[in-house]
């Protein structure tokens with residue numbers, strides 16, 4: 001009897017031993033941009049805070065600059081458990097859900113502050129669940145900046161885009177927006193964009209200041225037009241299987257850390273855009289074209305007809321909620 005009781009303790013004893021000497025949970029965070037961008041800085045900060053607060057229990061490995069996966073591959077990699085965290089641009093969700101196409105509508109948000117108000121509100125928070133039925137969990141939004149257009153010729157009015165080949169992210173809204181203007185949009189991964197510009201396979205591209213500067217796109221283009229026509233930002237995602245399988249206390253601590261990092265990224269993104277823009281202007285090349293209100297109005301007029309194609313699938317009430325967030329922005 002005594003032996004039987006003792007034997008019944010053995011599995012528990014072994015489990016305790018394994019648990020105390022257990023390997024840390026590894027979180028591989030794959031992204032495509034440089035480390036000195038809002039997303040790159042956020043990813044490294046997350047790694048640092050996890051190391052401080054979950055020492056020995058969780059280890060974060062960050063893979064920037066598409067060293068592991070491009071954004072089109074990372075969704076499958078998450079579901080397969082090859083990586084545990086990613087923050088693709090909202091435009092890259094286009095093939096998975098129509099709901100997030102909202103973010104690509106040109107001239108929807110006036111600035112980053114408006115985006116932040118929308119994302120913090122009820123509709124923005126609801127959109128974090130847009131991928132729930134696909135096996136993903138949205139953990140939060142990180143901003144980058146407003147998009148401007150770079151090219152190897154001056155683009156002052158929308159008509160200047162006629163016949164121009166432009167690298168775009170794989171978004172149906174963005175593709176149609178440029179087709180409306182008579183340009184030729186070319187969907188290319190971020191990792192291949194610099195090379196495509198260098199070889200003149202495309203003549204221009206649209207992006208945030210930090211992505212342009214950190215990739216050196218400005219060295220390959222003659223002009224940048226400050227259209228600020230759309231928002232470029234990210235949804236931080238993981239797989240539901242991974243996230244729900246974490247011990248509750250670890251998951252809770254990771255959520256707290258992510259909330260802190262998200263606040264830091266939000267606080268820093270606009271300043272980063274300002275600095276990178278300034279650095280490009282200071283270098284004197286390419287020429288930065290600032291638009292008057294009237295000129296920007298022409299871009300708005302030329303691009304916004306694309307809304308009509310996507311309003312039914314995104315939903316007019318969602319669009320109205322986003323527009324309402326502009327109150328308080330210029």
Ligand code: LMR
Pocket residue numbers: 032033088089144169189190207211
């Ligand atoms: C792009 O492909 O231009 C961006 O989505 C890259 C990024 O992650 O900011």
